[in-house]
Amino acid sequence: MRAAVLALAAILAGAAPIAAAHDGAAIARERRITFPKTPDGRSVLAVDLHTHSVFSDGAVWPDVRVEEAKRDGLFAMAVSEHLEYQPHISDIPHPDRNRSYQLASAAAAVTPDSQGVAARPLIVIPGSEITKLVMPPGHINAVFITDANAIRNGEVTTQLQVANAQGAFTFWNHPYWTSQTPNGLATLTPLHAQLIKDKLLHGIEVANGADMSDTAFQIALDNNLAILGTSDVHGLIDWEYDLAGGGHRTATLVLTTAETSDGVKAALKAGNTVAIYNDNLAGKPQNVEAVVRGSLKIDVGTPLPKTTVVPVSVINDSPVDYILENVGPEGFYDEGHVFTVKAGSTFALLLTNVPDPSKLSLTFKVLNTYIAPRQHLQLTLRDGVSN
Ligand SMILES: [Zn+2]
Numbered sequence: 001m002r003a004a005v006l007a008l009a010a011i012l013a014g015a016a017p018i019a020a021a022h023d024g025a026a027i028a029r030e031r032r033i034t035f036p037k038t039p040d041g042r043s044v045l046a047v048d049l050h051t052h053s054v055f056s057d058g059a060v061w062p063d064v065r066v067e068e069a070k071r072d073g074l075f076a077m078a079v080s081e082h083l084e085y086q087p088h089i090s091d092i093p094h095p096d097r098n099r100s101y102q103l104a105s106a107a108a109a110v111t112p113d114s115q116g117v118a119a120r121p122l123i124v125i126p127g128s129e130i131t132k133l134v135m136p137p138g139h140i141n142a143v144f145i146t147d148a149n150a151i152r153n154g155e156v157t158t159q160l161q162v163a164n165a166q167g168a169f170t171f172w173n174h175p176y177w178t179s180q181t182p183n184g185l186a187t188l189t190p191l192h193a194q195l196i197k198d199k200l201l202h203g204i205e206v207a208n209g210a211d212m213s214d215t216a217f218q219i220a221l222d223n224n225l226a227i228l229g230t231s232d233v234h235g236l237i238d239w240e241y242d243l244a245g246g247g248h249r250t251a252t253l254v255l256t257t258a259e260t261s262d263g264v265k266a267a268l269k270a271g272n273t274v275a276i277y278n279d280n281l282a283g284k285p286q287n288v289e290a291v292v293r294g295s296l297k298i299d300v301g302t303p304l305p306k307t308t309v310v311p312v313s314v315i316n317d318s319p320v321d322y323i324l325e326n327v328g329p330e331g332f333y334d335e336g337h338v339f340t341v342k343a344g345s346t347f348a349l350l351l352t353n354v355p356d357p358s359k360l361s362l363t364f365k366v367l368n369t370y371i372a373p374r375q376h377l378q379l380t381l382r383d384g385v386s387n
């Protein structure tokens with residue numbers, strides 16, 4: 001019904017009702033990567049800073065990237081074409097390497113009289129992928145650049161110096177990719193260490209498409225790099241993720257005080273990010289905790305008559321399923337100690353022997369979160385009303 005209303009609104013606004021034409025309303029809602037604010041009031045915005053179109057080796061026009069990103073509820077995206085790898089250049093000549101960004105930006109623009117969700121356009125961030133054949137340096141994305149042509153040529157340090165002079169945020173792409181790293185392990189090379197030391201390299205992909213890397217995660221923590229997840233999509237998001245089944249593209253959550261392009265850039269540079277990958281959240285401990293505390297609550301009820309057995313609702317306002325392990329002393333009457341709270345839903349529990357419900361707290365390991373390789377976030381929750 002909502003889709004039908006949106007479609008009608010789009011027709012009335014003179015725009016093609018693309019979003020409603022294919023997905024049903026339920027799927028359209030399921031696929032959006034939207035999180036509540038953190039307890040300290042920051043917005044949690046999903047961005048994908050690594051995608052491709054036909055302007056490098058992708059299979060789609062930039063407009064399709066924009067439409068997918070809108071459907072996924074992204075706040076911002078980049079079409080980061082390979083600078084040095086241009087297999088379609090004879091079919092699609094484009095001497096201006098900003099062309100893909102320009103087309104995506106135009107596609108993302110909304111009419112001035114748009115209402116509601118459409119009133120806030122998807123932000124398209126200008127970016128490119130520095131694409132070297134060997135590791136090091138491998139591939140490095142530069143986003144928030146002002147002119148891709150100026151960073152097109154030269155060796156990587158020079159390219160990154162120019163990108164940084166343009167104000168770029170830069171990150172090491174898929175540092176464990178088997179095409180360049182046959183053992184599948186990310187290793188910090190002297191060149192990467194130097195780029196980080198010189199503040200030319202600011203982040204690293206811990207998750208890319210269908211892959212996630214503990215070694216990249218450890219490099220991020222050891223070197224205080226921003227932690228990113230990206231789709232690196234070349235085909236279609238709909239082909240690569242089980243969207244109807246509750247899946248989402250690999251992406252980055254940015255924790256920001258300002259819902260603007262500058263706010264996203266500042267949060268990236270400050271490392272206030274969490275990678276979202278296959279319903280897992282990976283990031284620095286304080287960032288993962290902020291996202292989970294913003295989206296996971298408990299509500300303590302009154303004891304069942306003549307007992308000290310207390311009902312508790314565990315409420316998940318996030319788009320990912322939370323897998324919780326009860327690691328506190330409290331016992332459950334009707335569940336095992338590991339259970340899943342589905343995205344956007346409430347899980348009902350009964351707790352045994354709670355003499356004073358107003359003092360109840362529950363301590364969980366959140367098994368689909370990572371604050372370091374193989375290490376899950378643990379947190380204690382209290383009912384916000386009674387405490
Ligand atoms: Zn590519």
Ligand SMILES: [Zn+2]
Pocket residue numbers: 129139173174
């Ligand atoms: Zn790449």
